[in-house]
Amino acid sequence: MSHASTRPADAGTSAPPRANAVVAVLALAGIVVSLMQTLVIPIVPELPRLLNASPSNTAWAVTATLLAAAVATPVVGRLGDMIGKRRMLLASIVMLIAGSVVCALADSLVPMVIGRALQGLAAAVVPLGISIMRDTMPAEKLAGSTALMSASLGVGGALGLPAAAFIADRWNWHILFWASAGLGALSLILVLLVIPESKVRTGGRFDLVGSLGLAAGLLSLLLAVSKGGDWGWTSSTTLGLGVAAVVILLAWGWWELRTRQPLVDLRTTARRQVLFTNFASVALGFSMFAMSLVLPQLLQLPTQTGYGLGKSMLTVGLVLAPQGLVMMAMSAVSASVTRAKGPKVTLMIGALIVASGYALNILLMSEVWHLVLVSCIIGGGVGFTYGALPALIMGAVEPSQTGAANSLNTLMRSLGTSFASAIAGVILAQMTTGFGGHALPSENGFKVVMAIGSAAALLAFALATFIPKRRAAAQPEAATQAPEPAAQAVSEAQA
Template identity: 70%
Template sequence: MSPVRPRPTQAGESPTAPRTNVVVAVLALGGIVVSLMQTLVIPIVPELPELLHAPASDAAWAVTATLLAAAVATPVMGRLGDMYGKRLMLLTSMVMLVAGSVTAALSDTLAPMIVGRALQGLASGVIPLGISIMRDELPAERLGSATALMSASLGVGGALGLPAAALLADHFDWHMLFWTSAALGAVAAVLVLLFVPESSVRTGGRFDLPGAIGMATGLVCLLLAISKGADWGWGSGTTLGLFAAAVVVLIAWGLYELRAAQPLVDLRTTARRQVLVTNLASVAFGFSMFAMSLVLPQLLQLPRATGYGLGKSLLDAGLVMAPTGLVMMAMAPVSAFISRTWGPKVTLMCGAVIVAGGYGLSIVMMAAVWQLLVASCVIGAGIGFAYGAMPALIMGAVDPSETAAANSLNTLMRSIGTSTASALAGVILAHMTTAFGATRLPSENGFKTVMAVGSGAAVLALLVAVFIPRRVGAGESPVGEAQVTEIELAQPGA
């Protein structure tokens, strides 16, 4: 396998060259716009049955459709990016975001809303594609901080999206949420078209359609069972049948991929210890990140009469959560510095310790808004560290021609973690309740339990990260490993 080579710096070009800064800014904006789409619908979720003239169980598909489409699209768009051009697939993703947003904005019934939300979900490959473009196009000196910023854009958009969506929902017709998403997507697409170059690093070959169908089927079964299990019953035939189907289909898919000449996912590359362990840690970090997003807004909005709720509006809750995303962005250069100095393995482990500590703070500091703000910012800092290290670890173990597919698979692992967090937190909060008038609300101990589980997930990520391989220097690559050169943020010694 050929060594990894960074994009050469042109004569007279510095790491802070205007062109480089513009490319980074445009790609990060695209990531923020796509992650904004994920939270834009949150303020109207309780009202969707009335708005769409549909039962609550059916209206929930407006959220589930996005999750399922994103899970399928992320690895597929990554592979297509490696084959046919990452910028082309990035633009395709942005076009689907705009098309989905316009479809949802024009809808007043359930069917077009589901179609629109599914199209929005198909745009979820933007962040891994952006990271892969950065690897191909940026000078080596800028790569670490730029990929950390791009990776953090997922949290930035999510944190900023909630207050923005609440503000729009309070002052405008709900359709304006989707018109805003369409406008932002169009702006991002135009900027990509104008300022982001197309990479010449490609694998070529033929797209693995049977592999894509098999992977999509298995992932849909798995995530559908996770996301809808609480509604259908975890012991119901439908839920258990979907879990069983996911296991059978994914095993069959894996066997097929191992035999395919040009597989959708190169499982042999995925099985390299550095890639495999990083992906496992990503599942745990995805869980930790989403656990905070589930618990804190509820605590902030519950009535003060409960004794632990803070009685804030959705807009207030969003404003409290917003600094978390800014902290994640601020941690990007710090994460890159630690990775350059001691390696991304250390950065990932530091992130896990910080996240675990942040959840520990939230368990004992939940009596005031400022306490939750401090805890959420600490957690956000840890997530920023970890999300900055993950692309460096992945890119340090794969060939440049496989970058988009490998980063997309890593993003999918985080999504599986967030879906699992949503399901498990839902189960905990549904079973640990307290009476409040004629209703039952999640209890204080229920919230503390979810936060303890989030801390435990971060500790699990720390233990998993210990098994990331020790540093391998340039020219010392073991058989079957991608050679690491100066562009790679090397791992620290064991």
């Protein structure tokens, strides 16, 4: 197993800036990147008209981002460990800006899909930011900083929806992407001015075969999951992609175990703490996304159904926005619990909060304030869990593997959201009620999805019980404070 080698940081970045400025800039970058996930939601129903394409084809404006993010996240994380996390952070933000500009200039489907794919390539910003914090932050600020950075994924999405709906209702839809490009440019400038380059590098040769294999396996899996509803779950295309995903990923795992410098160190990933944290991340990603699927539909369905609330997309955004603020506030509480009891306890508490939020939603879903309350409870639980996950991962891997390990954990959450979208889509398509000559998701269908969301959170709680009891957060804190030779000794001891 390779260990960290130290190289001089980029010129002009050797003196560490103020810790608060580093946290603010990295959190802003994370929020800007997470905005891209909700940016297009208000205009999805209008995309066929805006792009002169069929609804099934315009769905690629969403799918392309998902696929690009899944492929880029582990690759960029590994490159960050090898050649510099700040360097790859800058490259990711440049991809976001480029994709935003392409979408802002697009009037047809192909450039829109290309632009959205470029935006997806920026998805590694959050795990890279967490890894930079581990390498550069003072020990006493690490837990709170990484919790805030991890929560930025949800914060940006929650706050971005009402803003995007407001802009789309009043101005040309291209302004959404010009605004995204402007925020990306601001983040780029601030990263250049404030963020130091980490001296923790692995060097070595990039695993091109492993990256291609992982990309092929993930693309096959996610295409089958995300498009199976359109193609038919038993169609030859869906089943073929599913079989291809299994075969390719098994072959990829065989390669990764035998190559000297793998893209993903599967032996490290198999460590009990990393393994069960990643399993719990899949369940949490599933649980969190179930809310994003249910609540907007409940709010927008006609009141004549007896359970819909008949609200606009702007109102949907305003109802969901408070959860982002709650998530941000809970990241600080999460850090306090992690320092006192360890990240395992924090994760378990957060999972129980999420599960209780969904259970309450089954009972309270007839008023707007019901959904505001439920979204805030679930958002608070997500703030807890997303703050604990990076602490658990960093407590079990060497400093030189932080970027790749955090990126893989982010990928696990993304896989959970993809599975949630597919399963909830099947349930809501099967459990319907007739209305105005159309089949709409029934009230019981929504309740079943919420029950599954609660069960997924309870599964995450159960998986967290298998994580070792030791306080893993102490290890990365010590590593950030140790001189470089001592840090390598810690790495060797962990290996």
